[in-house]
Amino acid sequence: MDFRSARFPGVISADTAPGGGTTDYAVHIFHEALRTGKYKCYLQKDTRMPMIYLPDCLRATVELLEAPADCLSLRTYNISAISFTPEELAAALCNFIPRLEMEYEPDERQAIGR
DSSP states (O other), rough: OOOOOEEEEEEEEESSSSOOGGGGEEEEEEEEHHHHHHEEEESTTOEEEEEEHHHHHHHHOOOOOSOGGGOOSSSEOOOOOOOEEEHHHHHHHHSSSSTTTEOOOOOTTTHHOO
């Protein structure tokens, strides 16, 4: 039997509105920075979380499904992409919105992000 499975990090997309998940801050910060110039993050500034951009997630899925079975050494794969902290993302965003005001107020999602 040929079965394949994949475990993905938080999937983020510019085309989907944030729904309150732990990695959603990485999209929501852009909306709020442009709209108000402020963002209150629900994670600590140094919380590093793995994420993957939706098109990369889809590409990885297709590549795994299309791979010849004899080329696979495992049946379950951890797909990885990028990891960054809210502080790192805010610093990069400040290159475009220099007056961005960041506030950190961790909530229950912080326990997931540890």
